Amino acid sequence: MGARQIRPATPDDAAVIFDFIRALAEYEREPDAVVTRPEVLREQLGQARPPFECLLCEVEGRPVGFALFFPTYSTWLGKPGIHLEDLFVLPEERGHGHGKALLQAVARLAVQRGCGRLEWAVLDWNTPAIRFYESLGASALGEWTTFRVAGAALAALGEGAPRPVESSG
Template sequence: MTSLRLRNATEADLSLVLHFVRALAEYEKLLHEVKATEDDFRRLLFGAPRRAEAMVAEWDGAPAGFALWFYSVSTFDGRPKLHVEDVFVNPDRRGHGIGRAIFAELARRALAAGCSRMEWSVLDWNAPSIAFYRSIGAVPREGWTLQRLSGAALDALAAG
């Protein structure tokens, strides 16, 4: 008998959170971009103010995946929205409904927090994830492109 349990991450899970972030980055061919440490996640998830939240998915008592998210706002509808930063399920545990269960739990949390929607990004080449997102009813945000300001450009703008 197999069982799935979703639970909030605790400080004891910091190394596990970092492990899953690195596993996701490796899958996305972006491992070289991961600079975060356990201390960074301690500040984000358990510091004051708390900047993000995380959950761990356990399959038969063993870690099988995780999610990390935060809340932002929509000025157009005047309500919060839940932004999913990362979801990852171990490749050997995919196909068991773990990802769907994670997104369903995030949807429940979004509604409980008064959110009007959930949003996340996906790499355009990640066909399996895109197909999964379509299967749960997600649609792309047509006409919008994610913009990023970081590194030297962020420093230069801030310096004025």
């Protein structure tokens, strides 16, 4: 194995990130769920305050994996946190420590930023990932259930919200 490098992604990496997102969706049995496009990722990464950050793992300059994450906040801890949205390494590159190196890099950023936690979700059938995360000291939060509202349901929920009161001053 050649030299490994972990580096922050730039807008110019949008196509590589998109390919990793698609590959992850294939692995997670949801290939049709990806609706974003490389141009969207490029535009978002180029914003003054991008909605996400991404680290790329490269071996001899060739991208082999990525970690995509964004900030959160814990009211209980009174501290920021990081949510790891995606962690993916090409199948032929697994077992060489790339996933661990990516996760360690995100954890290092969390510590540097004063975060109280690093969290992510994993599909319950993905036992290789679950074993990998547990081997690094992570534990499943069995008492928590993730909920999601998207698409038409999100729009309908938002329609029922009261409008904010405008100040008269």
